[in-house]
Amino acid sequence: MNSEEEVRELVLKYSDMLYRIGIVILCNEQDTQDAIQDTFCRFLEKCPGFADAEHEKAWLIKVMTNICRDKTRFRARHPQVVLDDLENVLAVPEQQEILEELLELPVRQKLVVYLHYVEGYQIKEISEMLRITEGSVKMRLKRGKEQLRVLLGGKKDE
Amino acid sequence: MSENKLKEAMEQVHIAEQMQEDIVRNVCRQMNAGEKRVEESAGIFTGKWRFAMIAAAAALLVGIACVPVKALVSYYRNMYENPNVKARVETTMSEEEIQALFRMFDIQDKNGVNADSFSREFIGTEEERNKALWKAYKEGSAYPEGSILMVDTEEEAEKHEFCYLTILSKYYLPKDRELTDEELLQKIDLQIKSAYVIEKRYFEGQGDSDSQE
Numbered sequence: 137m138n139s140e141e142e143v144r145e146l147v148l149k150y151s152d153m154l155y156r157i158g159i160v161i162l163c164n165e166q167d168t169q170d171a172i173q174d175t176f177c178r179f180l181e182k183c184p185g186f187a188d189a190e191h192e193k194a195w196l197i198k199v200m201t202n203i204c205r206d207k208t209r210f211r212a213r214h215p216q217v218v219l220d221d222l223e224n225v226l227a228v229p230e231q232q233e234i235l236e237e238l239l240e241l242p243v244r245q246k247l248v249v250y251l252h253y254v255e256g257y258q259i260k261e262i263s264e265m266l267r268i269t270e271g272s273v274k275m276r277l278k279r280g281k282e283q284l285r286v287l288l289g290g291k292k293d294e
Numbered sequence: 295m296s297e298n299k300l301k302e303a304m305e306q307v308h309i310a311e312q313m314q315e316d317i318v319r320n321v322c323r324q325m326n327a328g329e330k331r332v333e334e335s336a337g338i339f340t341g342k343w344r345f346a347m348i349a350a351a352a353a354l355l356v357g358i359a360c361v362p363v364k365a366l367v368s369y370y371r372n373m374y375e376n377p378n379v380k381a382r383v384e385t386t387m388s389e390e391e392i393q394a395l396f397r398m399f400d401i402q403d404k405n406g407v408n409a410d411s412f413s414r415e416f417i418g419t420e421e422e423r424n425k426a427l428w429k430a431y432k433e434g435s436a437y438p439e440g441s442i443l444m445v446d447t448e449e450e451a452e453k454h455e456f457c458y459l460t461i462l463s464k465y466y467l468p469k470d471r472e473l474t475d476e477e478l479l480q481k482i483d484l485q486i487k488s489a490y491v492i493e494k495r496y497f498e499g500q501g502d503s504d505s506q507e
Contacts, residue, residue: 143325144318151317155309169313176321231303238300253297254304284300 146176150193153255154200160250161204163239171207175200197255198265201247208243237284245280248273378434383490395491398460405461413466420472427478431486438479458484 151172158168178199186192238246251257251265252273259277263270416424430436443457451459455468456477465481467473473481 140318140322143321147314147318147321151309151314155313156304156307159307160304165313169317172309173317173320173324176317177324180321180325230299231306234300234303235307238304249300250304254301 143176143180146179150196153193154196156254157197157200157247157250158204160239160246161201161243162207167204167207171200171203174203178203194261194265197251201266205243234284241280241283245276245283248276249280249284252277376432379432379486380490382431382434382437383487387487387490391487392491395488399488399491401461402463411462411464413464414469418472420478423473423475424478424482427475428482431479431482436475436479438476438483440476440480442477442480442484444484 154172154175155168158171159165162168162171175196179196186195238249241249247266248262251262252259257265259270259273262273266273427436443454444460445451445454445457446460448459448462451457451464451466454466455471456473457466458464458481459466
């Protein structure tokens with residue numbers, strides 16, 4: 137049995153990252169909290185052994201995205217994007233705008249965009265993590281980025 | 295848009311300390327209690343009719359006329375994650391067929407359909423053969439030659455030995471004989487294709503497929 141301190145250490149280490157993934161996919165804090173809890177419970181139940189911290193992180197991302205996928209799969213429609221709580225943490229209006237537009241992308245695009253541009257994963261790594269082809273990853277990145285530009289009024293890279 | 299700006303914006307998003315504490319407390323409690331967290335989470339069990347097609351599969355597996363959809367979560371996952379199954383539906387379903395299933399699900403949703411139902415229970419060797427054919431389908435060694443007849447009214451359904459009533463997600467099975475292997479495979483095929491469409495609609499999002507990309 138894991139002690140509370142061990143659980144706390146795990147939560148402090150990874151909950152920020154999992155929270156962002158949950159918000160990106162689910163656009164809802166309560167569902168995100170549920171998904172994070174499920175992810176940690178699955179981790180503690182399975183006690184998977186990892187060669188290094190990167191593998192551990194990738195495993196958690198994969199499980200978290202699967203759990204979020206299950207939650208979205210069984211919804212009647214994609215949830216409304218609720219950013220009221222996030223407005224308080226994003227002081228710069230432009231950041232708020234960027235985040236809003238990211239959350240508006242289809243799940244398949246925004247997840248890949250997030251993993252690549254925010255978490256820094258390479259296309260091959262995302263392909264393995266999400267079990268899709270590298271071509272699909274590239275295409276989702278391309279379309280996601282294009283759509284962000286459109287949504288943001290055609291702003292180009294700086 | 296600059297990728298750096300996206301990264302910077304996301305890095306401003308942090309989990310609240312209170313939520314972290316709640317997670318620690320809840321995870322500890324659940325681990326201690328051995329609760330079945332995932333299966334009981336609201337996001338899964340409020341799925342209702344979306345499990346309908348898969349409910350049909352398990353219903354026939356256990357030989358009952360109707361099953362609550364929530365009992366079949368793991369069955370659904372295991373089935374859909376099978377690479378043979380996924381390859382089969384992705385290579386054989388046309389866009390028209392997918393759109394037709396979308397429309398059918400909308401109607402079922404409006405009708406409050408929560409699970410598939412059947413006109414009778416399994417008889418004779420049906421249950422055993424159904425299990426074997428599910429296995430064969432998943433292994434990629436058995437597929438139907440045709441498709442199940444789909445009808446839109448109960449009156450019409452009563453006229454046929456074997457068909458699927460779209461508005462109620464109900465399978466009409468022959469009254470005085472067993473299902474043939476081909477009929478069982480047609481039923482399995484529809485269930486699996488439905489699961490694929492549900493996946494496509496509710497996760498991959500708004501008909502945005504790679505082929506379109």
